[in-house]
Amino acid sequence: MIVIMRHKATDDEIDAVVLRLENIGYQIHLSRGVERTIIGAIGNKTPGDVGLEAMPSVEKVVPILQPYKLASRTFQEEGTLIRVGGVEIGGDTIHVIAGPCAVESKEQLMEAASIVRSSGATMLRGGAYKPRTSPYSFQGLEEEGLKLLAEAREATGLLIVTEVMDARTLPLVAEYADIVQVGARNMQNFSLLREVAKVDKPVVLKRGPSAAIEEWLMAAEHIMAGGNYNVILCERGIRSFESYTRNTLDLTAVPVVKHLSHLPVFVDPSHAIGKWRYVPAMAKAAIAAGADGVMIEMHPNPAEALSDGAQSLTPNNFVNLMSDLKKMAGVVGRKMP
Amino acid sequence: MIVIMRHKATDDEIDAVVLRLENIGYQIHLSRGVERTIIGAIGNKTPGDVGLEAMPSVEKVVPILQPYKLASRTFQEEGTLIRVGGVEIGGDTIHVIAGPCAVESKEQLMEAASIVRSSGATMLRGGAYKPRTSPYSFQGLEEEGLKLLAEAREATGLLIVTEVMDARTLPLVAEYADIVQVGARNMQNFSLLREVAKVDKPVVLKRGPSAAIEEWLMAAEHIMAGGNYNVILCERGIRSFESYTRNTLDLTAVPVVKHLSHLPVFVDPSHAIGKWRYVPAMAKAAIAAGADGVMIEMHPNPAEALSDGAQSLTPNNFVNLMSDLKKMAGVVGRKMP
C-alpha cells in the first residue's frame, strides 16, 4: 500500500506512521518529496485493517494489490469451467437459464419448463422463496415450490436454479437445486455466503444493486475462501438515477470481470430492466459483450403472474429471442447447445 | 392505482385491462382522453402484484397510496415513543449511541464505555458479529463480544446496541442486547426481518446504501407487520458517484421520514462518511435537521482499531462533540439527558 502524508506533515508524524507499519510487519520505502512525503509499505494486510487513516497526519492510503485473491485472474489465468449435470459453464457454449420469477403452481411451472426445454435452454429458474419488498405480497410456495422444481427437472431434464434466502433453509434448497442462487439483496449477507461456501453445488452470485465490481468479487471471494470454487457471477443491474428502467444494466461489467477474474459471468436483463420490451435487445447485447450466458424471465402468461409479470417475456417472445441468441453466439465465436 | 394506456390503444385492449382489474376486485373509473385513456382503479392490491405492465397496451401504472401502512403517519399521527431501560426514544430528549465499531477486548470496551458514560451518552454500541467486505479481515468476537457488552452495561448502566447478522444467532444477540441492530447490508434480508419482528426488543434499522426512502419504510413495515412496532430508523449514507466520502449522507431523509412516518429517526454519520474529520459537523447537522439521535463511532485509540479506525473519533474529539450537541439540542427545542 502507499500512504500519502498530509502537506507539512512533521518528521515526528512521519516516524509515527512508519513505526506503526513496521510494528505490524510491513517493509517500508520512504520518499520525501517537496510537497508530500510518500510511504510505500509492502506486506500482506488489507489496508482497511490498518487504522492509518485515523492519524491526522495521513492524507490518503492507496492500496496496490486487489483485495481478492482466489477470484483473481492473477491467481488463476485460465477461465474456470463449471461442470454440472452434463453441461459446462464458462466454456465455448453459451447457456440460457429461463423460467418464471416465482413458482406459482404445478401447471404454470410445467408449462414454463416445457417451453424452456423445447427452445434449447438448459436450465430452469423459478423462485420458491421470494424476497419481496412488501410484506403483503406473495412470498413463494417454499418447500412445495422446491418439489415442483424437482418434478419439472424430472419431466424435462433441465437443471434447476433457485434462490436461497436463509442459511436455515439452505440444506433444503441445496437438496433440490442443481445450482443455488444468492440474490442481489443478499450479496453481502456474509452469514449466508459462509454457508453457501460449504455446499457442494455451484452458486450463482447476483451482483448487489449498490455493489462495485470489486465488492462483488469480494463476495465471491467469501464463498471461495470457504471452499466452494464454483461461483457464477451474474450482473443484474445497479442502482442509478435513471428511473425509466428498474436498475441500470452495467453491461461493461462483463468484459471487466472477464479481465479481472477467471469466473464465468452471466447477465440477467429481466431484473435489471424491469420491462419486458427491452429484454431481448439487452440479452443479445450481453452475449455480444462476452457473457457466458443469460438468465431470462419467461412466464406462460405474464399478465397473470404473481410476481414480476412486467418484466417477463411471453413464450412467443422468448422463443424468438432464443433463435436470435443462437445467431449472436455464432458471431462471437461461441455456440449454443 | 392509475393505469395510463399507450397512445392508440384499441377499445379491445382497454376492455382487457378493465376486465383484468375487475376480476381481481378493483372498482374502475375510465377516462378516455384525446391522447391517452386513463383507468383509475380503486382497491387494495399492491400495483406490483398486478401484472398489468406485462400487457403491451399499458404505458405505465402509477400507484396512488403509499405501499406501507403501519409505518405511515397516515396510520398513526403522533410520533412513536420507544421506552427501553429507562430512556425514551423519539420524544424531546435526543440520545447518543456511541462506542467502537467492533468489540475487540475487555480493556478496549471498558475504556470506551467509561468515556461514553461520562460524556452524557445513554447507549453503548459495539459489534460482536462484524459484516466485513473481506473474508480475511477480523470478523468479531461473537458470543465473547456479547458477554463483554453485558459486562460494560453492568459497569456503566449504558444500554447496549449491537448488530444481528443471522437469524440463527438472533436469540443470543437478543438475550444480551437492549436494542438489536439490523445493518445496512441486511436491510432487505427479509428472512432476518421476519425473525426480528418476533423479538421483544426495539430494533435499529439501518438504511441500505441503495435503498430509496420508500423501500426503507417497507423494510420497517416487514418488522411491524410481524408484530414488533418498536423500530428506530437510522440513516447511514447512500451510494452515489461521490467517492471522497464512503457514502453520501442523505440528511434530507430525516425531515422526509419524519413527515411520512411516525417512527423515530437516528443518523450515523461515522459509517456514512468514513472519515472521522467530518463526523462532528455532520452529527450537529443531523440534530439541526430534526434527528432523534445520532450514532457515533468512538475508539480509545482509533489508529489501533481492528475495524473502521479511519472513521472513529478519539475520546477527546467525542467529548467535545457531546458538548456541542447539547447546545445544538437546545436551539432546536430539545434536550439531552
Place this chain on the structure above:
Amino acid sequence: MIVIMRHKATDDEIDAVVLRLENIGYQIHLSRGVERTIIGAIGNKTPGDVGLEAMPSVEKVVPILQPYKLASRTFQEEGTLIRVGGVEIGGDTIHVIAGPCAVESKEQLMEAASIVRSSGATMLRGGAYKPRTSPYSFQGLEEEGLKLLAEAREATGLLIVTEVMDARTLPLVAEYADIVQVGARNMQNFSLLREVAKVDKPVVLKRGPSAAIEEWLMAAEHIMAGGNYNVILCERGIRSFESYTRNTLDLTAVPVVKHLSHLPVFVDPSHAIGKWRYVPAMAKAAIAAGADGVMIEMHPNPAEALSDGAQSLTPNNFVNLMSDLKKMAGVVGRKMP
C-alpha cells in the same frame, strides 16, 4: 395530469386546487376516494409550470403525457433518416465515427483519417475545442484544428464530426463541420442548444452524465423546437457509484430511446468507459442492442495522445473491431458501408 391530495385534505383545500386548475384552462375530473381525493386535469400546460405542489394540501402531481412532443414517436411513427454528404443515418446502414479525441497536428490527424477511411468508417471525429476538467491541460488547436479537419475531409472523403463549445464559435465550427457535436457537459446548455437549432447541419447530441432519458429527449426537443430536426442522440455513459469505469454505459438507453423517439441513436463506448481494453466488446454490444452507429476514439499512438489516450484504440485494435462490427451488423439485420 393527476393531482393526488393529501390524506384528510378538506373540501376547501380541494376546491382551491380545482379553482386554480380551472383558472389556467384545465378541465377537471374529480374522484373522492376513502383515503385520498384524486383530481384529473386535462390540458396543455407542463405540470412543472403549475405551482400546485406549493399548496400544502397537495401530496403529489403525476404528469400523464410525455413532456417532449417533436422528439416523440407518438408525434412521428417512422424513424428519422438523416442524409448528410451522401450517407444516410438512422436507416439500415450502421455508421462508425472514429478518430482521435483531439486534433493535435496535421501528421496525427492525417494518419488517423487514413486508417479510419481504409477500415470502412464513414466519419472522422476530432476535437478542435476541448472541454477539459483542468485549466492546465491542452485545450485544443481551435480554428487551426478545424482547418486540419477540413483538409482531412478533402484527402479522404470522410465526413467531419466535431464539437462546438460556445455559441460564439458555432458559425466557425458549422462552416467546417459536416455534423456538429454538442458535448455531454453542454447537454443542458440551453443557450447553445438554441443556437444549434438555427444551424443547417445535423447535430450529435451527447447524453449528459446526469441526464435521465427524458431530460435528454427534452434537450433534443429544444433543438427541434428551434427548427433543426436532424438530431442524432449519442449515449456516452452516465454517472454511477461504479468507479472502475469512467462512467456507466447505459446501453439499455438504446432500445428505450428507439421506443420513445424516432431519432437515430449512436453509442460512444470510449468516453463512457475510459479504458481502451473494454471498448471493442461494448461497441459490439451497442450494435447488438440496436444502435444506429458507434463513435470510437482511435489514435495512431495512444500513449503519446495529448488527451484521453487511455481510452483510445490503437490502429490495429480499431481495424479488428471494424471487422467484428461488420459481422455484428449482419446478425441484427443491418449492414455497414
Place this chain on the structure above:
Amino acid sequence: MIVIMRHKATDDEIDAVVLRLENIGYQIHLSRGVERTIIGAIGNKTPGDVGLEAMPSVEKVVPILQPYKLASRTFQEEGTLIRVGGVEIGGDTIHVIAGPCAVESKEQLMEAASIVRSSGATMLRGGAYKPRTSPYSFQGLEEEGLKLLAEAREATGLLIVTEVMDARTLPLVAEYADIVQVGARNMQNFSLLREVAKVDKPVVLKRGPSAAIEEWLMAAEHIMAGGNYNVILCERGIRSFESYTRNTLDLTAVPVVKHLSHLPVFVDPSHAIGKWRYVPAMAKAAIAAGADGVMIEMHPNPAEALSDGAQSLTPNNFVNLMSDLKKMAGVVGRKMP
C-alpha cells in the same frame, strides 16, 4: 504520480514506461515488488495528460497531488474573505441570499425584495435568464428582469445575485448584478467559466448535479486561473437514485470543501430538495454543518409562481426560518447581520 504495472509486466515494458516518463520530464523511483512493480514519478504534469494508461502493461495510475492549486488550502491556508457592497462573505457573518426563482414582474419582485430585506437577509436572488428543461416553459424576462433587479436594489439596498447563462449576455448581467451566478448545469461550461474569470464581480459557482467535489474545485480553478479569485462555492444537490427529493443534498460537502479549500461555501437547499416542506430543516442543518450562508427560494405566492413554486417558501415560512437561522448561527459561534 504512482504507476502500478500489471502482474507479470516484463522488464521491457517497465523500461518503456520509465522512458516515456523521463522523456516528459519526470524523476523516477522504481520499486520492483514480488507481485507488482511500482513506479513513482515526480513532476508537474497532470496524470490525465500522460497517456500511460494506454499502455497495456500499465494496471493503474494513481495521482498524488490534488489537481487544483489556487483553490486549495495547501496554496492558501486562511479562508478567503470576499467583500462586496459592504458585506463580507466567508467571515464570521452568515449571509442569506433569498428571493424568487425567476423575476416575473415588478410587483412580484418588489414584494419579494421587501420581505427579504425586512427579514434580515442581505442579498436578493432572482433569475432573469432561466435554464428550463422544457423549451415550452417560461424562459425569463431577460434584460427587463435585470432592470427590475436593479430597481429592487435601489429600493432596498440588497445586493443582487443573478445567473448568467451565456458568454454573450455576461457583460449585461455583470453590469446589473453584484454577484454573478454560474448555474449547476453550466458548472463545466468551460467557455463560460473562462469569461466569468475576466469579470470584476464575485461569482457564485453552483455544484453540478454529477460533479464530484474535485471536479467542482477544478471548475473554481478555471475561474481563478483566469484571474477572478472571488469564487463562492454553492452546494445544491447531486443526482442519486433517491427520487423523493429532486436531488440529494450532499451536506457533507460543506466541511469537506472547507477542509480542502479556502473558498467560502453556501448551500441552496431549495433546488436540491425541490419541495418547500423540507427546506427550513436543511437550511438550519447547512449552518450547523459550517456553511457560510444559504440561498433560499421565497415567493410572495408560491402557488402562482411561473417557475419552481413547489420549492419556494411562503413569506411567512421564510420569516420564521430567518429567526431560526439566527439562533443556529449563534450556536456555531457565528452571527447574522
